[in-house]
Amino acid sequence: MQKLLDKTNTKNLAEQITKLSSGKVLVIGDIILDEFLIGSPERISREAPVIILEHISSQFALGGASNAAHNISSYGAKSFLVGVVGDDMYSEAIENECLKREIVPALVVDKERPTTVKTRILSMSHKHPTSSIQFKQQLLRLDRLSRDKLSSKIEKETINKFDTFINQANAVLISDYELGLCSKDLIDHVINNSNKLNKPVIVDAPYNFQRFKGSYMITPNQPDTEHTVGFSIKTDDDLIKAGQKLLDISGTENILITRGSEGMALFDGSNPEKPFILPAFNVSEVFDVTGAGDTVAGTIACALSVKCPKESACIISNLAASKVVKKYGTSVTTTHELIGYLKEL
Numbered sequence: 001m002q003k004l005l006d007k008t009n010t011k012n013l014a015e016q017i018t019k020l021s022s023g024k025v026l027v028i029g030d031i032i033l034d035e036f037l038i039g040s041p042e043r044i045s046r047e048a049p050v051i052i053l054e055h056i057s058s059q060f061a062l063g064g065a066s067n068a069a070h071n072i073s074s075y076g077a078k079s080f081l082v083g084v085v086g087d088d089m090y091s092e093a094i095e096n097e098c099l100k101r102e103i104v105p106a107l108v109v110d111k112e113r114p115t116t117v118k119t120r121i122l123s124m125s126h127k128h129p130t131s132s133i134q135f136k137q138q139l140l141r142l143d144r145l146s147r148d149k150l151s152s153k154i155e156k157e158t159i160n161k162f163d164t165f166i167n168q169a170n171a172v173l174i175s176d177y178e179l180g181l182c183s184k185d186l187i188d189h190v191i192n193n194s195n196k197l198n199k200p201v202i203v204d205a206p207y208n209f210q211r212f213k214g215s216y217m218i219t220p221n222q223p224d225t226e227h228t229v230g231f232s233i234k235t236d237d238d239l240i241k242a243g244q245k246l247l248d249i250s251g252t253e254n255i256l257i258t259r260g261s262e263g264m265a266l267f268d269g270s271n272p273e274k275p276f277i278l279p280a281f282n283v284s285e286v287f288d289v290t291g292a293g294d295t296v297a298g299t300i301a302c303a304l305s306v307k308c309p310k311e312s313a314c315i316i317s318n319l320a321a322s323k324v325v326k327k328y329g330t331s332v333t334t335t336h337e338l339i340g341y342l343k344e345l
Contacts, residue, residue, distance in 0.1 A: 010342060013312060016306075016312050017335050018339070020335050022077065023072060023077030023171075023302035023306050024168060025072050025077065025079055025080070025169055025172070026165050026168075027065050027066075027068050027069040027081050027172075028082040028173070028181075028190060029068075029173070029176055029181060030116065030179040031085060031115075032064030032066065032117070032177065033060060033061075033093055033115060034067075035059070035090075037058055037121050038055075038056045038058070038122045038136065039053025039055050039123060040053060041124075042054050051123065053123060060097055061097075062097050062098070062103075064175060065173075066081055066097070066103070067332075068295075069081040069098070069103045069298070070298075071299060071302075071320070072173075073101050073102050073103050074332035074334055075335050076334075076335065078104070078168070078169075079102075080104045080168065081098060082108075082158060082161045082165065083107060083158070085108070086110060086115040088114060088115055094107070106161040106164065108158050108161060110150070113146040114146060115144070116143075119141065119143075119144070122136045122139065124136055125137070147179055147180050149180050149183055150180055150181060155186055158186065159186060162189070166194065166199070170199060171302070172201045173202045174190060174201060174202070175204050175294070176205035176206070178205075178207070182205070184211060192214065201216050202219065202304065204218075205218065205220070206224045209228060209252070210250060212251075213251030215253070216253050217252060217255070217310070218256070219256045219258060219300065220246070220256075220257060221257070221258045221259070222259045222260065225257050228245075229246065229249075240272075243275055244267070246267070247269050247272055254310060256314055258296055261280050263318065264280075264318055265278070266311065280322065281345065292321045295332070299313070299317035300314065300316075303317070322341070323338065
């Protein structure tokens with residue numbers, strides 16, 4: 001790892017991290033609200049063999065496309081969020097959470113679908129007499145969502161929101177959780193119009209990469225990559241073969257395969273035989289990988305928006321992901337944290 005950082009020049013990397021605060025990114029995609037209901041376990045119910053929790057607190061966090069937008073704004077960058085929500089109290093919660101985090105919400109309200117909410121019920125351990133440490137255990141998750149395609153009216157309104165804000169951004173991130181927003185017409189409009197304005201389009205999506213032809217970079221994880229190419233990645237040759245096949249399938253300029261404890265691999269369409277390999281940072285300290293993909297995509301988009309070289313953008317995103325997986329739930333990091341972390345390595 002030291003060799004990688006020496007080659008990249010740690011000082012220059014720190015300067016590029018500092019530049020993130022000048023970023024301007026438009027995020028368009030599936031907006032998710034993460035809800036956490038936290039309670040203290042008291043007894044077993046007489047109604048059924050289940051634990052009764054006494055409510056302690058409720059918390060909201062931004063997920064999906066809105067988590068990617070939050071990662072961008074956490075660097076002090078300008079983040080515009082385009083997406084669809086329902087006509088309910090959760091859409092108000094999303095708007096409030098965005099405003100708190102200095103994200104510009106460009107939300108389209110669809111009265112025919114619910115706001116996507118993932119509710120996690122957590123049990124808080126009782127305090128031990130000799131310790132102040134308490135642990136949270138997730139007991140259940142309840143998802144409220146619709147995977148229906150947008151109506152033509154709502155899709156047009158969403159495209160209009162994109163057109164309103166695209167000129168204020170220097171890069172675009174498409175965040176596709178397969179919840180109905182990313183239709184072929186919408187994707188084509190976003191990519192074609194961004195390319196006309198010379199704004200790179202980064203895509204975070206699990207499958208169907210051929211839809212994103214003309215994008216600048218797609219950031220699949222290894223399981224999704226293996227699903228698409230039809231074979232497991234067990235060797236370096238497998239990795240190179242998979243990267244080349246994804247480039248052919250997608251028609252994108254670059255593929256970044258995120259590999260968890262194995263790091264990342266960046267494939268440039270102009271030289272796919274020689275990927276840029278990044279090992280993982282501090283693998284032993286992983287606590288929670290929730291939202292790490294949003295962090296990678298959001299950080300790369302932010303870095304590219306300030307003209308960082310793509311290799312440096314990937315290294316910075318690797319640093320950022322290594323920070324957020326040490327935190328519980330959908331988390332973010334800051335430029336200050338990243339520079340401090342860089343000095344520790």
